Amino acid sequence: MRVSNMFFQTLREVPAEAEIASHQLMLRAGLMRKLASGIYSFLPLGYRVFRKVEQIVREEMDRAGAQELIMSALLPAEAYQASGRWEVFGSEMFRLKDRGGRDFCLGPTHEEIFTETVKSATRSYRSLPLTLYQIQTKYRDERRPRFGVMRSREFVMKDAYSFDRDEAGLDISYKKMYDAYCRIFDRLGLDYIIVDADTGAMGGSGSQEFMVKSAIGESRIAYCDACGYAANDEKAECIPEKCCDGKNCCEELELEKVATPNARTIEELMEFFGCSAKEFAKTLIYKADDKVVAAMVRGDRELNETKLQNLLGCIELEMADAETVEKVTGAAVGFAGPIGLDIDVVVDLEVEGMKNFVVGANETGFHYKNVNINRDFKAKYVKDIRTIKEGDACPKCGAGVKVEFGIEVGHIFKLGTKYSEALNCVYLDETGKENPMIMGCYGIGVNRSMAAVIEQNNDENGIIWPISVAPYHAIVIPVNTTDSVQMELAEKIYAQLEELGIEVMLDDRDERPGVKFKDADLTGIPIRITVGKKAGDGIVEYKLRCEKDFAAIPYEEAIAKAKEEVAKGLKK
Ligand code: ATP
Numbered sequence: 001m002r003v004s005n006m007f008f009q010t011l012r013e014v015p016a017e018a019e020i021a022s023h024q025l026m027l028r029a030g031l032m033r034k035l036a037s038g039i040y041s042f043l044p045l046g047y048r049v050f051r052k053v054e055q056i057v058r059e060e061m062d063r064a065g066a067q068e069l070i071m072s073a074l075l076p077a078e079a080y081q082a083s084g085r086w087e088v089f090g091s092e093m094f095r096l097k098d099r100g101g102r103d104f105c106l107g108p109t110h111e112e113i114f115t116e117t118v119k120s121a122t123r124s125y126r127s128l129p130l131t132l133y134q135i136q137t138k139y140r141d142e143r144r145p146r147f148g149v150m151r152s153r154e155f156v157m158k159d160a161y162s163f164d165r166d167e168a169g170l171d172i173s174y175k176k177m178y179d180a181y182c183r184i185f186d187r188l189g190l191d192y193i194i195v196d197a198d199t200g201a202m203g204g205s206g207s208q209e210f211m212v213k214s215a216i217g218e219s220r221i222a223y224c225d226a227c228g229y230a231a232n233d234e235k236a237e238c239i240p241e242k243c244c245d246g247k248n249c250c251e252e253l254e255l256e257k258v259a260t261p262n263a264r265t266i267e268e269l270m271e272f273f274g275c276s277a278k279e280f281a282k283t284l285i286y287k288a289d290d291k292v293v294a295a296m297v298r299g300d301r302e303l304n305e306t307k308l309q310n311l312l313g314c315i316e317l318e319m320a321d322a323e324t325v326e327k328v329t330g331a332a333v334g335f336a337g338p339i340g341l342d343i344d345v346v347v348d349l350e351v352e353g354m355k356n357f358v359v360g361a362n363e364t365g366f367h368y369k370n371v372n373i374n375r376d377f378k379a380k381y382v383k384d385i386r387t388i389k390e391g392d393a394c395p396k397c398g399a400g401v402k403v404e405f406g407i408e409v410g411h412i413f414k415l416g417t418k419y420s421e422a423l424n425c426v427y428l429d430e431t432g433k434e435n436p437m438i439m440g441c442y443g444i445g446v447n448r449s450m451a452a453v454i455e456q457n458n459d460e461n462g463i464i465w466p467i468s469v470a471p472y473h474a475i476v477i478p479v480n481t482t483d484s485v486q487m488e489l490a491e492k493i494y495a496q497l498e499e500l501g502i503e504v505m506l507d508d509r510d511e512r513p514g515v516k517f518k519d520a521d522l523t524g525i526p527i528r529i530t531v532g533k534k535a536g537d538g539i540v541e542y543k544l545r546c547e548k549d550f551a552a553i554p555y556e557e558a559i560a561k562a563k564e565e566v567a568k569g570l571k572k
């Protein structure tokens, strides 16, 4: 491709809302443009990358024996109503009505529709196992679209669904997808980790997420170097720290109400009482659908909203506003506590083991000290609802865990019979008996994976694409386009590279060399061949984007090196 003909524009400035490297670079390198919050168009250079990511996903799905099909994004409500997810998706689902007033949605994910499709076409055990997939546009009205295509409202997902006769069959189908995902993310050049995930509202017997480690990731991962345990923080089980170092020697002291006029935060209370955060229990007031509940964790802990949401089985969970807090506690924010509260109280497992702790008194300016669960208040549930943190005991081996952030690029899930039972997707076994099919579902975010590649491969000058997904493999830059010797050699190299099947750009623009080098670096083209003053001797500069130095070598050698580099990068 000649750059002079390309629909392509790099930007020197990016909007302030682009907070992370991949978002900034995708805009600066002219890969995409924003249309509205969480909605983007891919431009030619970006779309080439997108299609390569998609193609790698497709090849590995096919290799694993999955069959591709494509479904509509505009979906009738009925199947989602039957599974219960018409409600569960809440405001994340884009809903619309047709001219006849019938309900539709823009599909956020397609479990129901695949189940319906298989149900109508498959009756016998002989047709199983079966894995189907599509690479298709999904719509989710995310609460916080951000980071460009990392969390957008329209995105492309590869979603696959497996159908088996029994759990043993599901295990095999699941493993095939697991292996395919490893090959996909390897080919994308991503550094990832596979973690146990929560099966949450979806039900099911097991689930794992593929996480790209990154400081900007929105998922927290706990992992243990000692035993190899890895889980996301929604799943990672927290082992309660024992009161009194496990000696359990605390006698229950007498409950006491203390005036704490200027202390409402844990820090202020620590100073007031002269003790550590471990001696407090925070009482947080939440709105769970239309119910108000209280949740308690130790003063230095963080509540995990997904754990709480799963426990309560609610669709929407959010912290109550000040008005609600004041209404249910009868006190200003900062003085909530469990004693005398007439809403359900959920207590973290660790709080159950605490003795003589401090809580709010549900009266502005007061706290209770020497509080003891069961004696002073009752909990509706006692469960692990806190978030694991660095140094906490590994739930598997007890060593200290590490905590890092990750970008969830893929998710594999043993669904079991949740959808097949709800939608009556059954098969007849050898004896003619009806059984529900055992399902699995498997998702990869195509746009998010593309952004994750950039997030892990960039420097101050721009993107550094791996060959496997680079928009073009190589760029030929004549330093002076008015110099016929340089132009002739550049054209010759360009033609020969194309002949070899190498995707190549020729920067034939009448621009200063500095501009061309900057654009080549920004757009991250892996191989750069610069044709300059030594063109008359057939000498060019060969440079890889991922390396600092260049080599001045005969142009034939540069072509041979490029060929080798591309072959290495495309190896499957
Ligand atoms: P998240 O926790 O990040 O919201 P999710 O659990 O909702 O993800 P899944 O429903 O498992 O995601 O979807 C499968 C894959 O689709 C995810 O692993 C991710 O790569 C991608 N994905 C999900 N939501 C978005 C989004 N809003 N924008 C881009 N990609 C997304």
Ligand code: MG
Pocket (backbone or CB within 6 Å): none
């Ligand atoms: Mg989500």
